Amino acid sequence: MCCSGFLKIMMFVFNGVIFLAGAAILGVGIWVTVDSSSMLGVLAHIKDAPPELAQLANVGYLLIAVGSILALMGFLGCCGAITENKCMLLTFFIIVLLIFIAEVAGAIVVLVFKPLAKDILDNLNQKFVEAINKEYGNNEDFTSVLDSTMTQLECCGYNNYTDFNGSPFQNGTKLYPAACCSEETSEKCDLNTAQKQDVQGCFNALLNLIEDNASIIGGVALGIAALEIAAMVVSMVLYNNIGK
Numbered sequence: 001m002c003c004s005g006f007l008k009i010m011m012f013v014f015n016g017v018i019f020l021a022g023a024a025i026l027g028v029g030i031w032v033t034v035d036s037s038s039m040l041g042v043l044a045h046i047k048d049a050p051p052e053l054a055q056l057a058n059v060g061y062l063l064i065a066v067g068s069i070l071a072l073m074g075f076l077g078c079c080g081a082i083t084e085n086k087c088m089l090l091t092f093f094i095i096v097l098l099i100f101i102a103e104v105a106g107a108i109v110v111l112v113f114k115p116l117a118k119d120i121l122d123n124l125n126q127k128f129v130e131a132i133n134k135e136y137g138n139n140e141d142f143t144s145v146l147d148s149t150m151t152q153l154e155c156c157g158y159n160n161y162t163d164f165n166g167s168p169f170q171n172g173t174k175l176y177p178a179a180c181c182s183e184e185t186s187e188k189c190d191l192n193t194a195q196k197q198d199v200q201g202c203f204n205a206l207l208n209l210i211e212d213n214a215s216i217i218g219g220v221a222l223g224i225a226a227l228e229i230a231a232m233v234v235s236m237v238l239y240n241n242i243g244k
Contacts, residue, residue, distance in 0.1 A: 007234050011081035014231060015092075019074025026067025033061060069095065077231070081238060089239045093232055100228045107221075125203070128158045136177075137169025150179035155205035161194040163201070 073095045080088030135142040150156060157163030161180040164170045169177070174190065181189035181197045200208075 007238055008081045011231075011234055011238065012078050014227070014234075015074040015077030015081070017074075019071050019078065022067045022070025022072070022074055024067070025063055026071060029061070029063025029065075029067050033064065069099070073099075077235065080235070084238070084242045086239055086242055089235045089242075093235045093239070096228050096232050096235070100225065100232070103221075103225065103228075125158055129163045132157060132163050133166045134168075136164060136167040137172060138167075143169070147177060147179065150177060150202060153202050153205040153209065154179070154199070155202035156180035156194075156199040157201055158203050159201040161199065 073092060076088045076092040076095070079085065080092055131142070132146070136146060137143060156177065156179050161176050164176050164180070169175075176189045176191070176194045178189055180194045180199050181187070182199070187193050
């Protein structure tokens with residue numbers, strides 16, 4: 001009886017966290033969907049972008065779906081444990097199991113199609129540079145979002161400062177974005193300064209960021225998988241103990 005009570009408390013706390021996380025993801029998804037000036041807005045200005053990349057525009061809807069599922073899962077887990085409702089606990093178990101299977105399948109797909117993902121990003125190179133040449137300094141939304149991205153990642157363009165050659169901004173000012181020059185210099189970011197600073201492109205910066213945090217990402221993924229397995233085990237234990 002004592003063990004059963006402890007499991008109920010653990011299920012309630014665990015699923016309460018899941019519910020709050022789901023609500024947060026749902027909120028972010030709604031924000032991304034309605035915020036046209038977010039980073040995803042840049043995609044609209046990349047002409048003839050790879051079809052696979054266009055799917056990123058739906059990430060807001062994906063976050064809404066994931067957040068809704070997590071919130072529902074947390075609700076079912078909490079209520080099922082407290083009210084000892086077999087139907088809720090079984091539904092919770094099935095949802096967690098399906099999510100776990102989807103995560104395993106997703107990991108396999110990522111490993112198998114990793115070269116394809118690199119090809120997609122390589123193909124994006126030319127399209128992104130074309131968008132910079134056409135829109136940077138001419139389209140306020142595109143310019144501000146790209147500036148913000150470059151500042152946060154401490155990078156310049158997709159490859160480097162040469163991506164801005166021929167852009168409306170560079171043609172009009174004969175300068176390059178401030179992000180293409182080190183913050184330590186007080187000089188204007190002209191061609192000579194940009195060449196000397198040689199700030200890395202955002203593509204490489206993003207890859208480095210992922211590689212630097214690969215162990216953290218892997219640890220978090222393993223932790224989530226362990227929690228999901230534990231949640232399934234606990235839900236089944238409570239399910240079997242109901243009525244005894």
